[in-house]
Amino acid sequence: MDLLLDFASSFFTQLRSPTLAFLIGGALLAALGSKLTVPDAIYQFIIFMLLMRIGLHGGMEIRDADLTALALPALMAALTGIICVLLGWATLARLPGIRFDDAIATSGLFGAVSASTLAAALVVMEQEALIYEAWAPALYPFMDIPALVLAIVLASLHAQKRRVAEGGDVGERPKVGVWKIIKDSLRGAALSALLLGIAIGLFAEPGRVYEEFYNPLFRGFLSILLMIMGMEAYSRLAELRGVAHWFAVYALLAPIAHGLIGFGLGYIAHITVGFSPGGVVILAIIAASNSDISGPPTLRAGIPSANPASFIGSSTSIGTPIAIAVCIPLFLALGEMVFGT
Amino acid sequence: MFSNATKLTVIAERLLQERIIEMLYAGGAKGHTVFDGSGKGEHSNRRGDRAAVIHDFTIVQLDVVFGNSDEARKVAEDIADTLFVDYAGIVYLTPVEIIRAKRF
Numbered sequence: 001m002d003l004l005l006d007f008a009s010s011f012f013t014q015l016r017s018p019t020l021a022f023l024i025g026g027a028l029l030a031a032l033g034s035k036l037t038v039p040d041a042i043y044q045f046i047i048f049m050l051l052m053r054i055g056l057h058g059g060m061e062i063r064d065a066d067l068t069a070l071a072l073p074a075l076m077a078a079l080t081g082i083i084c085v086l087l088g089w090a091t092l093a094r095l096p097g098i099r100f101d102d103a104i105a106t107s108g109l110f111g112a113v114s115a116s117t118l119a120a121a122l123v124v125m126e127q128e129a130l131i132y133e134a135w136a137p138a139l140y141p142f143m144d145i146p147a148l149v150l151a152i153v154l155a156s157l158h159a160q161k162r163r164v165a166e167g168g169d170v171g172e173r174p175k176v177g178v179w180k181i182i183k184d185s186l187r188g189a190a191l192s193a194l195l196l197g198i199a200i201g202l203f204a205e206p207g208r209v210y211e212e213f214y215n216p217l218f219r220g221f222l223s224i225l226l227m228i229m230g231m232e233a234y235s236r237l238a239e240l241r242g243v244a245h246w247f248a249v250y251a252l253l254a255p256i257a258h259g260l261i262g263f264g265l266g267y268i269a270h271i272t273v274g275f276s277p278g279g280v281v282i283l284a285i286i287a288a289s290n291s292d293i294s295g296p297p298t299l300r301a302g303i304p305s306a307n308p309a310s311f312i313g314s315s316t317s318i319g320t321p322i323a324i325a326v327c328i329p330l331f332l333a334l335g336e337m338v339f340g341t
Numbered sequence: 342m343f344s345n346a347t348k349l350t351v352i353a354e355r356l357l358q359e360r361i362i363e364m365l366y367a368g369g370a371k372g373h374t375v376f377d378g379s380g381k382g383e384h385s386n387r388r389g390d391r392a393a394v395i396h397d398f399t400i401v402q403l404d405v406v407f408g409n410s411d412e413a414r415k416v417a418e419d420i421a422d423t424l425f426v427d428y429a430g431i432v433y434l435t436p437v438e439i440i441r442a443k444r445f
Contacts, residue, residue, distance in 0.1 A: 040396070040399075043394070044396065189396075228394065229394070232394045292394060292395075293394065293395065296395045296397075296398070297356050297395060297397035297398070300354075300356055300397070300398075300428075301356060304426075304427035304428065305427055308398075312395070316394065
């Protein structure tokens, strides 16, 4: 009972974080039809700033880290991404009135990772002085890319089966440009900035520019980003009204389920190779997150027949707020409970 | 001084820009112009005044002037048949008068 009370109290403490206030504030502004807008260029720049800061921090710390310890958590991250997509394939895609392509694209997006959720989680964790491996944020692509690739592969196999079922010829095996998907993902704005930051942190001495520029501005920029996310969430709600209600249900539950899968696999890595409690929490939170910048265009190009209103509507309007508002405090509290930190 | 030509205009998501440009040049275009856009269509309202969380879903307008109207027609049909089955977008032709016809 005490455990539950502790859990509840730490959960509610997190709920009062400024992170969430800005997210809800943005949604409120949009709901009230406010004329306040953040220009596109500023948004693009904020994404760069946040990921560069996370990358620099990681890169500078990685120097003294033992990178062999990354192998198992990276494998767990990839497994999490794959399991999330398969879970959607086994549940959402089987529901009545749901088109297969829409379901798979949605699962792919929910299996992929959100840079903004990751940034928000790191701010809270640094506040709580929760220790995590410097390379933990670099688990992002290990989860993101397999999820997107698997979703696109499943969709093209399904399309081929459908053609055969309709009496068409088998045709050529559908060619999924896996390498192209990987290239596109790595070239995405968020991942490029993260990887460049890691490289600069690793090979140069960016200590001062990090201390004087990137780090002090991190929280402020994050708050603006969350406000934009809130506005976007509200404006995409309208799109969601046009698609099956199951998408809304999936978007509510999937982040929590995926986070638990990530937490469980992270815990296995914790027991076997000593993956840190903070790292397990990061793995759970990126599993709970859903891609909001690079994933949607990748899926839109890879599964053209999927209706973007279904997968982007459910992820942006419900998935992202749930990941930030519910999953960050939830998995921090769970981490506290399990590891007693 | 002036000679007749055909302007092909494609309005689509930025996501398709590269593929459209490839098709235009394969169909005989000698140059192109891209404009950023915003607006409202059958699919959705695309506002241009606020942050587009997904940059690739903002719209662009591509203009190409073809000296040969048959070429323009063929490319327009190709683009409509291959891309605008699954994606939002419009494509149209306008008769125009050009100077320096050799360039088109």
